[in-house]
Amino acid sequence: MTLPAFLLAALGEIAGCFAFWHVVRLGGSPWWLLAGVGSLAGFAYALTFVEADAAGRAFAAYGGVYILASLAWLWAVEGVRPDRWDATGALLCLAGAAVIVFGPRG
Numbered sequence: 001m002t003l004p005a006f007l008l009a010a011l012g013e014i015a016g017c018f019a020f021w022h023v024v025r026l027g028g029s030p031w032w033l034l035a036g037v038g039s040l041a042g043f044a045y046a047l048t049f050v051e052a053d054a055a056g057r058a059f060a061a062y063g064g065v066y067i068l069a070s071l072a073w074l075w076a077v078e079g080v081r082p083d084r085w086d087a088t089g090a091l092l093c094l095a096g097a098a099v100i101v102f103g104p105r106g
Helices: 002-024 031-047 055-076 084-102
Strands: none
Touching: 002 031, 002 055, 031 055, 055 084
């Protein structure tokens, strides 16, 4: 359940933050904020389904997934193709997230 929860959380967080960006930076309708708040609430709810022994560990591991999902959003929604530095940074973050999730615990 962890991977689907991370993916839903990422979509909710990115979409929610983008709604605020759209209003503040791009002059969009304030109605976007309603969708943004709902999306951010969905993000927080999705993280409760992550299988982890502590919330902080789940949130830390989620960071790597969030970075990868943000770059996918950049490409799919904003039409900006990530470059090799974006990809390298995302891979480093995912490696860190994997250490957090799969590291042996006493």
